Amino acid sequence: MMRESETMRAASRLLLSYPIVCLLAALAAVVVLGVLGPIKVVQAADVTTSARLVGAGDIATNGSADTATGNLIEARPDARVFTAGDNAYPNGSASNFTNNYEPAWGPFKNRTSPSPGNHDYYTSGASGYKNYFGSVAGLRSVNPTYYAYTLGAWRVYALDSNISMAVGSPQYNFVQNDLATDGALCELAYWHHPIASSGEHGNVEIARPIFALFDAQGGDLVLNGHDHNYERFTKINSSGQISADGVRQIIVGTGGTRLRGEGFVQPGSEVRNFDTHGIVDITLDSTGYSGTFVPAPGFGSFTDSFSGTCGTT
Numbered sequence: 001m002m003r004e005s006e007t008m009r010a011a012s013r014l015l016l017s018y019p020i021v022c023l024l025a026a027l028a029a030v031v032v033l034g035v036l037g038p039i040k041v042v043q044a045a046d047v048t049t050s051a052r053l054v055g056a057g058d059i060a061t062n063g064s065a066d067t068a069t070g071n072l073i074e075a076r077p078d079a080r081v082f083t084a085g086d087n088a089y090p091n092g093s094a095s096n097f098t099n100n101y102e103p104a105w106g107p108f109k110n111r112t113s114p115s116p117g118n119h120d121y122y123t124s125g126a127s128g129y130k131n132y133f134g135s136v137a138g139l140r141s142v143n144p145t146y147y148a149y150t151l152g153a154w155r156v157y158a159l160d161s162n163i164s165m166a167v168g169s170p171q172y173n174f175v176q177n178d179l180a181t182d183g184a185l186c187e188l189a190y191w192h193h194p195i196a197s198s199g200e201h202g203n204v205e206i207a208r209p210i211f212a213l214f215d216a217q218g219g220d221l222v223l224n225g226h227d228h229n230y231e232r233f234t235k236i237n238s239s240g241q242i243s244a245d246g247v248r249q250i251i252v253g254t255g256g257t258r259l260r261g262e263g264f265v266q267p268g269s270e271v272r273n274f275d276t277h278g279i280v281d282i283t284l285d286s287t288g289y290s291g292t293f294v295p296a297p298g299f300g301s302f303t304d305s306f307s308g309t310c311g312t313t
Contacts, residue, residue, distance in 0.1 A: 049286050051152030052076065056255035056279045057084025057117065057192060057225020060101040065277040066256025068296035070104040072279050079281070080151055081108055082158065084225035085117025085192025087129060089257055092120035097132040104256065109133070113140045113149060115158045117192040117225060126162070146171050148178050153286040155182040157189035157214075165210045175210055179217040185287065186310035189214055190223035194251050196240035198265045198272055199227025203240055212238035215247050218311040221289060223280070225253040228260040230278070230293055232271040232306055242268045248308055252280050252293070276300025 054076050060066045073081055088096035105112070120129040130142040141147035145160040157175060165171055179187070193204035195211050204226065211222065215237055235246035254277050261274050277299035282291035290307040
């Protein structure tokens, strides 16, 4: 093994002998950094690490379907719970959370990492949502309404598609900086409005800049709500087009509110269902994920399964 001084002398000889090669390598590095931004350094994951994430969006109406989906989650006490927005209908008010959300999904509030939807913002500033959930270190944030946390070997982003996701916005910058430094091989994000949907609302453009960022930095899975149905896409890019290097998107607006019908089928849509309430149950392993759509008993019988391997971008 060479001592440090010998190593330095060898490097100096290489620079003097091949100055053009070294210069070209340095220029190439500058170009790459200028185009892509900071390059994420991926750390090796513990191969034994796994975690479980369950949830849905478009949830509580003081009906029986939201209670049924809540029962599915209660039966999975080891799982972290996500929400994909529109937590408490109709207006996200304090009374909507107390009377509708709390009886159905409140029992596991202490392991819930939510995201807000447009109905939560029908109460000014989403104050009902913010006051009900509150910020809990390592679990959730309501100020700001976007945050990230580590779950097993995964980095997970709970975002807010009701505020700006444009390039240069505080939310975009937060995600960009975290993606560049999190060191995780596997990354998942959820927010309310999908960039592509075959449901009645259809495509929503607001999240496209962050979807593009997530795609470019090697993100693996995006979960949404808004349309009241289930839909699984293959990997797509931020324009909603099929892309082998893209990100899988799953819409799970099936948490309890009234379901809706189909709109225009979008590219990359693999599976769609419009008559079953339920949740997704996802196992997050150190190098990939596998999941199922679980129907709520008495509220449809549709099921689905999916899996994927994490990227390395």
